[in-house]
Amino acid sequence: MKKNIAVIRGDGIGPQIINEAIKVLKKIAEVFNHEFEYSFACVGGEAIDKFGEPLPQSELKKCLEADSVLLGAVGGNKWNDVPPDKRPEKALLKLRQAMGVYSNNRPAKIWRQLSDSSPLKKEIVDKGIDFIIVRELTGGIYFGEHSTKEQNGQRIATDILTYSEKEIERIGRIAFETAQKRGGKLCSVEKSNVLDSSRLWKKVMHELSKEYCDVELSDMLVDNCAMQIVKDPSQFDVIVTENMFGDILSDEASMITGSIGMIPSSSLGSTKRGLYEPIHGSAPDIAGQNKANPIGTILSAAMMLKYSFNMEKEAEAIEKAVEAVLDENYRTADIFIKENEELKLVSCSEMGSLIANRI
Ligand code: IPM
Numbered sequence: 001m002k003k004n005i006a007v008i009r010g011d012g013i014g015p016q017i018i019n020e021a022i023k024v025l026k027k028i029a030e031v032f033n034h035e036f037e038y039s040f041a042c043v044g045g046e047a048i049d050k051f052g053e054p055l056p057q058s059e060l061k062k063c064l065e066a067d068s069v070l071l072g073a074v075g076g077n078k079w080n081d082v083p084p085d086k087r088p089e090k091a092l093l094k095l096r097q098a099m100g101v102y103s104n105n106r107p108a109k110i111w112r113q114l115s116d117s118s119p120l121k122k123e124i125v126d127k128g129i130d131f132i133i134v135r136e137l138t139g140g141i142y143f144g145e146h147s148t149k150e151q152n153g154q155r156i157a158t159d160i161l162t163y164s165e166k167e168i169e170r171i172g173r174i175a176f177e178t179a180q181k182r183g184g185k186l187c188s189v190e191k192s193n194v195l196d197s198s199r200l201w202k203k204v205m206h207e208l209s210k211e212y213c214d215v216e217l218s219d220m221l222v223d224n225c226a227m228q229i230v231k232d233p234s235q236f237d238v239i240v241t242e243n244m245f246g247d248i249l250s251d252e253a254s255m256i257t258g259s260i261g262m263i264p265s266s267s268l269g270s271t272k273r274g275l276y277e278p279i280h281g282s283a284p285d286i287a288g289q290n291k292a293n294p295i296g297t298i299l300s301a302a303m304m305l306k307y308s309f310n311m312e313k314e315a316e317a318i319e320k321a322v323e324a325v326l327d328e329n330y331r332t333a334d335i336f337i338k339e340n341e342e343l344k345l346v347s348c349s350e351m352g353s354l355i356a357n358r359i
């Protein structure tokens with residue numbers, strides 16, 4: 001099969017982790033007889049330096065014309081003082097919006113080999129961690145009006161949070177369908193004791209639940225959910241929540257599985273064309289040191305094969321290769337435990353090669 005993949009290397013550790021994902025995809029193409037063409041798009045801080053804006057039209061076009069988009073990470077301290085509308089992160093938001101990828105899927109699953117890396121107590125980890133956060137990605141406070149003004153000698157900043165029932169319904173459907181394919185349990189997370197947008201969220205989820213009788217729907221307030229994720233993560237199967245709550249809870253959920261560096265994500269809308277990215281950021285503190293963990297990006301590439309290209313076997317081959325390398329005790333710095341003499345510390349590029357070699 002021939003596929004065109006738009007690749008955004010991005011900033012910080014972005015180029016390194018993307019190199020490793022491409023190494024793995026090249027191996028997949030070879031072994032399974034596919035042809036992957038890459039068109040590299042310059043987006044984020046790199047684009048600000050080169051074009052004066054984070055998402056130039058020409059680069060967005062490459063993404064919209066591709067079969068799917070694979071992204072490393074964007075942002076860094078260097079661009080902290082650029083105007084809000086020109087920040088590297090803005091490129092990511094505009095890209096998500098332009099691609100129409102409203103549904104962000106973030107798995108939190110403990111790898112048995114990494115259970116010692118979880119900051120949670122062993123007895124909690126042993127009960128199992130395997131859930132998915134379905135995060136609404138193109139609405140809410142991220143996309144409301146933002147403004148800062150001066151009034152009576154003081155600065156006042158405003159960010160508006162809006163959700164329409166259509167936006168809630170479409171993400172709700174994805175979440176119910178995800179739960180149907182998994183354990184049949186869906187937890188809708190909101191702040192309905194305070195926010196109108198959350199009260200509407202909760203109502204729409206309950207209206208929808210009448211169409212999905214095989215899914216058990218529950219509600220949880222977001223503050224309680226943050227607590228439950230560390231107290232007893234085994235209770236969750238699928239969580240559905242709005243954009244900002246999903247951003248926060250997915251970082252928390254990733255940490256309890258050992259390292260944020262391990263977690264991939266897929267973002268999809270109404271077509272097969274998706275945006276695939278690890279959930280971590282550009283980690284400028286370790287950029288250029290060949291230390292980053294490329295597994296989150298490599299697993300994102302696997303998700304792309306599975307969800308956008310219907311290449312189940314190929315995706316599984318990547319997951320198995322990651323499993324094998326972890327079984328053989330290879331670890332990047334974020335998942336390395338010094339006191340464990342069996343573990344072997346490897347660089348970002350070594351980890352990529354080890355995985356590619358096992359496909
Ligand atoms: C994420 C990131 C982004 C977000 C940032 C970089 C804009 O934190 O993908 O979780 O908040 O969505």
Ligand code: MG
Pocket residue numbers: 247248251279
């Ligand atoms: Mg985030």
